[in-house]
Amino acid sequence: KIGEYLSADSAAPLYLRLQRAIRRAIDENVWEPNDALPAERELAARFALSRVTVRKAIDGLVDEGVLTRRHGAGTFVAGRVEKSFAKLSSFTEDMRARGRTVRSEWLNRSQGTVTPQESLMLGLSPGSPVYRFHRIRFADDTPMALEYSTIPAFCLRSANAVKTSLYAALEETGCRPTRALQRLRAVNFTAEQAELLGTPAGAAGLLIERRGFARDGRTVEITQSYYRGDAYDFVAELSLST
Numbered sequence: 550k551i552g553e554y555l556s557a558d559s560a561a562p563l564y565l566r567l568q569r570a571i572r573r574a575i576d577e578n579v580w581e582p583n584d585a586l587p588a589e590r591e592l593a594a595r596f597a598l599s600r601v602t603v604r605k606a607i608d609g610l611v612d613e614g615v616l617t618r619r620h621g622a623g624t625f626v627a628g629r630v631e632k633s634f635a636k637l638s639s640f641t642e643d644m645r646a647r648g649r650t651v652r653s654e655w656l657n658r659s660q661g662t663v664t665p666q667e668s669l670m671l672g673l674s675p676g677s678p679v680y681r682f683h684r685i686r687f688a689d690d691t692p693m694a695l696e697y698s699t700i701p702a703f704c705l706r707s708a709n710a711v712k713t714s715l716y717a718a719l720e721e722t723g724c725r726p727t728r729a730l731q732r733l734r735a736v737n738f739t740a741e742q743a744e745l746l747g748t749p750a751g752a753a754g755l756l757i758e759r760r761g762f763a764r765d766g767r768t769v770e771i772t773q774s775y776y777r778g779d780a781y782d783f784v785a786e787l788s789l790s791t
């Protein structure tokens with residue numbers, strides 16, 4: 550099939566043709582979510598392409614989130630992630646439950662003082678110390694979300710206490726949220742956000758603002774999560790209130 554798609558499209562550079570052929574195979578369900586792709590050398594041999602061309606095509610599709618690489622296992626057709634809108638889980642837990650490897654790239658990890666707006670949201674007096682964590686969150690090699698968290702200083706020993714998981718660090722100090730309020734809004738990524746996420750500028754995203762409360766009622770988290778609109782389905786179970 551891929552061979553057919555490749556030859557149906559002959560004017561563009563080879564790596565673009567291969568990308569289009571792979572996209573078409575996915576759109577037409579020749580390849581389905583979570584299917585493994587043949588190894589790069591096999592694709593190269595089968596379609597008489599160079600390894601460099603195959604790699605360039607696949608790298609591009611991984612950046613776009615169409616394909617995903619899992620360490621030691623190969624390249625797969627990415628499925629959309631179904632995430633509960635009503636569960637108080639962390640990004641790390643969500644991804645690990647799906648067998649994905651979690652990684653973050655830090656944009657900012659620092660200590661500062663609350664802005665007036667944050668002080669209201671966190672219930673802290675003006676000038677209170679907070680930590681700020683700005684990260685790009687990856688599942689395997691695919692950037693999935695941008696997250697901007699503000700955490701009261703009493704919840705962490707230092708900014709470096711947060712390694713991969715913020716919630717794991719908050720767990721240690723009794724600050725892991727046990728209740729949260731969430732607001733969901735549609736956004737178009739700014740050029741800068743799109744670049745960080747490897748999506749086209751203006752691509753659709755989901756902004757989820759979470760305010761988390763610890764068991765004792767204190768506000769312990771404000772996070773703005775920008776999730777990729779092309780990668781997530783949010784689901785919740787509803788029941789008729791009587």
Ligand code: 16G
Nearest residue numbers: 639640641714715716757759772774
């Ligand atoms: C999730 C939360 C975010 C939380 C983060 C902690 C949503 C919409 N947002 O992304 O509020 O800060 O998980 O993840 O679910 P971590 O423990 O992996 O750092």
